[in-house]
Amino acid sequence: MFNSNKFLQVVSGFLAFGFTILQGIDWLFEKYSIDGKWFNYIIIGLFIAFIASLIFLFIKSRQSESQKPKSNDKKSKFIKVANVTFTGLLLILFVYFFRKSETKNELLNELLPKISRAYDDKNINYVFKKSKELLAEYPENQILKSFFIKSSWKVNVDSDLDKTDVYVKYGNDSIWNYVGKTPVDSLSVPALGDENDFNLKLINGEYEYIGSDEEYGFFNISLVQKLPKGFVLKNSKSDVFVNMPGVFLGNNNKIDAFGVSKTEVSNIEYKEFIDKGGYENPDFWDFPTSINGKKYSFKNTIGLFTDKFGKSGPKNWTYGDFPDGEENFPVSGISWFEAKAYAKFRGLSLPNIFQWIDAAQLSGLILKLPDINGSNYNTSKPRQVNLQLNESGLLPNIAGNVREWVINSHGEDRKAILGGSYGTNEYTFNSFYSLSPFNRSLQNGLRLVKNFEKNFSYNDTIKVKHIERNFRLEKNVSDEVFEVYKSQFDYPNTPLNVEVNKIESPDKKYQIEKFEMSTTYKNDEKLYGYIITSERFKEMSKPIIEFPGAWAIFNNKLNIDEFIIKEKKYLLDEGYSIIIPVYHNTWDRKKTIKDWWPNETEEYKNTIIKIGKDFKRVVDFLETRKNLNIKKLSYMGYSWGSVTSNILLAIENRVKSAAIFVGGLMLQKSRKEIESHLYVRRIKIPILHIVGKLDGIFEFEDSFLPWNELVGTPDEDKNIVILDEIGHGLPKDLMIDKHLQFIKKYN
Template identity: 30%
Template structure:
């Protein structure tokens, strides 16, 4: 016992033991202090873990140094030398790492509008070197607080970057009813979990209506996310919440639709699943084929007649690409294709389900507000388009609620009749990307090798009326309507849009200088028709001298449908504050049908009435624009010769008459502009678009379903503007917003170019 005590006493007296003990105490104190001040100095949890690891890794090095130097130095000298070396190494290494590697990476990500990557990189810096780079302000610029509302309390909320499931772990955010969490701007995945409930996966852009942090209003809100009781969701299906949404289908406009909740297959139906239907005698069970009017090439067939045509490559009943009634080896997890609409419906009945109506398919494929907070810029590049063949299901194109492959791979049959024939949606592996949001009419007996499907289970069968009804297909305009007018006809036509100047009787209603960037004015001018007066909002940069260049702004469709009060309208909503920062003014007229001049007429009663209203609207917009430019040129603080046009969405799709008959615009910038397929002939401007010679910059989204790429290219190619005075740029984005930094760079470069002319 004495020997043990003696050994312990000697150990305590040794420099090695004292150095180790002092190091342990010092490490403990530092970790505790860091924990206490973590909130104050924004030290994240990962940094705390890294700090502990630094001290653990340093321990063996300290022990070796202390042992080697114990005969020459005191304990405190040993500890001091070691801590100095450790701190110097950490400091210099961190400084070099942050400034040489991380900050350039963050800068490049931000310039490319990849805020998720920038966010991950800044958090990595904060985790390892919070004292050598201040990223708090930067993080606030590239992120937004998301309000994640759930119907149940006690729901664990996790997130990760979209489509990085192989390399990124879920990060815990918090537990409801806590709901406010800062997330990077971009597309994110959420995982909601609670014991006794099914896990709920959600994909959304941030900001968005889903996160209750989007500046624009759609006139409606989304309900809190509701988890489903464990075991309530049918096998291989996912839950789609109900509520309002705008279908992301080309040609459907921006009309709000309300659906009840429903279930839909997570994946396209596979060969293996369809084989179960075949083996169960599905082709011979009349209950799956009842009430089907089977039509092939205009001829109605009996079921027995049709079944003789529903055969594989060897003449056995089954999908067209099978052999001897069996799918090819190794194809069990690939989507079943080569089937008619009738076979797809029979299988759905076999499962107790139905084929999805078009609107239900669209609800499951994209978020409710895809037009303004899209996931398509990431979803579509990850989907199976423009490739050689089908892929296994469940690998690509993760949708907003956990579905896969709704875009690409196999095009999918839906319930509705479309223009007298069947309808498929989503596009296929052999199609271009823009088909992902286009309606594809085809005969219901079509057995193409790219025809697949998935099924739906409606929780409210009443949704089939009206959403199961036939869908009217707009007839394409005949080619004769697209022939340019000759000079004589155009001369006669253009007289309808001749406008003369009048006394505007302009009145300043108010001037607001509360914004740090701009002075806002509201001015009223007479229009000279129907005794109407138009308000004009003016946003002027502060602390500027001399005459200002002016940008006349035409907004999106929401300002013609559910606009805010005119006094609440702000260019900040559209991110146009950069124009003010560039030293220019924004002039925003409340043209006919927008803001406080909304149309209150009853719905049109006929196609002729629709055409009449469009003709009247175009004339009103022509007059309103003429008065706006007259007013600008009447002010001494504006340069009368440097007036520009910027249109966004609606204001970029319908500029043809404004740009054609108004020669005072130096140049124009069209955000997500193109050809409209819904405007009546003549009013759409396509007959005279070749006469427009204004310098035009078009900025569009590659994944825009409202203005698909082919429509933007069609408008651009038809412009009469000289090739050197027009430019079309496509971004990896949806309809709106466009990548901000890249949009700003292109816009200002264009304005600068024509400001100097």
């Protein structure tokens, strides 16, 4: 049979036909991810057909073999070799496609389900890497393509130096992967959500630049060698969205490349300025100047900038020297003029607001603020300039420690100072703040920048818009109209259907209950919250309902931990229960506004109305609790919790007193039907209000004083504490002392 031409024709035909049909079917199965078992059935079918053909051929050849004359030996030998060769190739073809099918079965039955589970478990880094790896082998697989697209996004990379080598590192990996030479178009990187997605490294000869987290676009790496020691490069950007709560700076800004110091200026660095006669040399100082019509010269102004003993230098220094052991602490107690003079002494600049925001990783459309855990907020003193307690990729202490002067003016008589300080809360990191350029708070410091094109940037001259509003001249509405406005917060009288469960407390001296109920408005979320009570007073206590600060907008998780209990201990141990509701737009509930500043949109109005309804509904629930004395219900709120009380206390008459801290009237306008100044006039209950005169968020003159004049509380029940040398962060001991005195008197 192996000598037969017929056999050769059958085998070669099967080989050609089998290869063609299997290639086509393989492409079809791969493209549409058809189960590989059907491909195996086709291979087995073809193999059976081949064997059947051989058997049929063998029988036919046996019948005709005796009738044929013997063929030429050479020809017979050639045909025999060809038949064996083609038969072997055909068998190899069957084995190859069968094994390939088995590999695809592994892909479909094991790897794809594993990728799918990883995606459901939000292990996006695995999904990205595995789908990328498998697509190299199965480029037409649509399911792999889908997972790769869902787990990635694309960036472009270019440089001011031609043919720069580009490397990428994904997530928290330590391995740099070579990408190619610039320009690189549409580089796929993982979309890891809250985690860092990638870092880029660019190398061109002696130039090397490692980008910050998720930095991409155009890189000015030729400027690396022009950076002063201890500075990092920030690349040029165009069409940049720049915004801070209450301050919109546009969405098509251009930021030229600049260098920024890794650390805040230290005491030892600033001392060189003093030792070299910086306070005696008028060339470094921005005088003469005029502020609000008053002229200031170098000669009649430099005497304002003295230390504790009247010598030139920061406010807390002694005879031109910093406190012992604090050489590496940030210089503080300096005015804007001193910060500007020091920058000029170094041949550098103060950052403008765009540069500072970019250096703090706050430029662009920020979906989530950088991780500032470990930053120096809510403490009693600064820390060393190079101390960084987190790995967020932020410059050390750009969040907290000391506020950093910025070159831009705010209105006619203030200068921007950003980042917050050790004495403020975390949300001040992303809050616009300004002070008089003469202010020398111990929380004021500086960081420097290097401008490359010239020692001046156009963005330095931009004046941050100062919102002006005189509430005293704004008309009130009649009581009838106000009742209509107030009715926006009403809802049908329906059963509460509240579920209450005890949860584990980090301190056994106190019990924590979690309550949960439906909202009074159409919503797929639950209104929930917590009640914290001392075990000593669990049979009967006096409730205090709290409204959070703006950190509840920017954070997505509320932990009732030992810190919260410790913070409220002074009230809990005196027989008060603390009620902490999770209102609409706070913590893990749906966010419909991204900051606390009012605006005239319907969205903002509806958000405030939902918050008000949640507040009233929680009071409904508290009224049903037999172990809470609802007749002693009090309110407390700090910052956003303070300004929100302007509405909440006017729509809920079951609250009998309120302690609010650092508040007032916000200057931004909202829809008239929720304008705070119309509500605050209707508040009649006793109020404790503690404010700092140097508050840069709710300004004393424009925000607090109008509130104090308009609030409807009788003078004898207004407990106002004004602190001269304090800003938005209040001394905790004073807060506790004043709050206890107040609440014991009225509750």
